[in-house]
Amino acid sequence: xxxxxxxxxxxxxxxxxxxxxxxxAAYVTAHVKNPSAPLxxxxxxxxxxxxxxxxxxxxxxx
Amino acid sequence: xxxxxxxxxxxxxxxxxxxxxxxxxxRWVRSFAARITxxxxxxxxxxxxxxxxxxxxxxxxxxxxxxxxxxxxxxxGLVNVAVLPSMIAIGYTRPLAExxxxxxxxxxxxxxxxxxxxxxxxxxxxxxxxxxxxxxxVAKGWMADRLCERLGANSLGNLGxxxxxxxxxxxxxxxxxxxxxxxGVATSSTRRRRWGDMHHVIDPRTGLPAASGLEEVSVxxxxxxxxxxxxxxxxxxxxxxxxxxCATHAQAWWxx
Numbered sequence: 001x002x003x004x005x006x007x008x009x010x011x012x013x014x015x016x017x018x019x020x021x022x023x024x025a026a027y028v029t030a031h032v033k034n035p036s037a038p039l040x041x042x043x044x045x046x047x048x049x050x051x052x053x054x055x056x057x058x059x060x061x062x
Numbered sequence: 063x064x065x066x067x068x069x070x071x072x073x074x075x076x077x078x079x080x081x082x083x084x085x086x087x088x089r090w091v092r093s094f095a096a097r098i099t100x101x102x103x104x105x106x107x108x109x110x111x112x113x114x115x116x117x118x119x120x121x122x123x124x125x126x127x128x129x130x131x132x133x134x135x136x137x138x139g140l141v142n143v144a145v146l147p148s149m150i151a152i153g154y155t156r157p158l159a160e161x162x163x164x165x166x167x168x169x170x171x172x173x174x175x176x177x178x179x180x181x182x183x184x185x186x187x188x189x190x191x192x193x194x195x196x197x198x199x200v201a202k203g204w205m206a207d208r209l210c211e212r213l214g215a216n217s218l219g220n221l222g223x224x225x226x227x228x229x230x231x232x233x234x235x236x237x238x239x240x241x242x243x244x245x246g247v248a249t250s251s252t253r254r255r256r257w258g259d260m261h262h263v264i265d266p267r268t269g270l271p272a273a274s275g276l277e278e279v280s281v282x283x284x285x286x287x288x289x290x291x292x293x294x295x296x297x298x299x300x301x302x303x304x305x306x307x308c309a310t311h312a313q314a315w316w317x318x
Binding site: 048056058059060 | 064066077079218220223224225231232233234235238239240241242243244245247248249251254280282313314
């Protein structure tokens, strides 16, 4: 039994590595980057809202 | 109609809004800008640039230098105040109102890693020999943040496009009006402050004006300092990296 133990450990480690690789590949494949994602996304924050009023100032340097 | 005050300082237009003491705000902007300009050899910044040794600095300059080091770290080195030799090489040797001088691109070079050449400790700072800094946009953002602290609630300070809105204010960003609440905004652009093939946004990796494919980036973030750093980083990084960088760091952004 003691002669088999290192072999079992090696097999176990190999199987674990293969499973981790397969799981990672499956996750990445299921979450592919969308190549048509917009370069200019919509405003995200509730602290920034489009408004139909006259601005007091602009962020452009002059 | 809230009180407002407009004036020229730091080579740009400054606008203050709110019920606070706007005249005191203008006085502070002019006073601090005079201490950190590179165009006056008697300024506090010029003394630091010339010393190449430990020099005494004011608490405000100490805070600004620490903000510059954080900007370097946050931008992965793309916002680096040590690009002054390259700015001089491209002809930005004096205020642009006086016009640029002839470019000497052979003297433009990549900037040193800022933490390797700028040391800051309480009340003192030191630059390595032959290193000079221009606090530029980081200073404007940092000053806009400090300005609104001075002006109190419901105030807005816009220093040449770097602004902080304390309370809710309508601000034009990228051609549209947005209501901002307790946010900083900054626009970094190669379309302005340019002459010939040159403009003032230096890529510290090359020492030359940035040519990333993006021309203008506006960013809203928790502070004007952060907005300035994120906008300039995205502009220099280019269209492939900018969306992910902005998504990680900004509250909202506009790229073109």
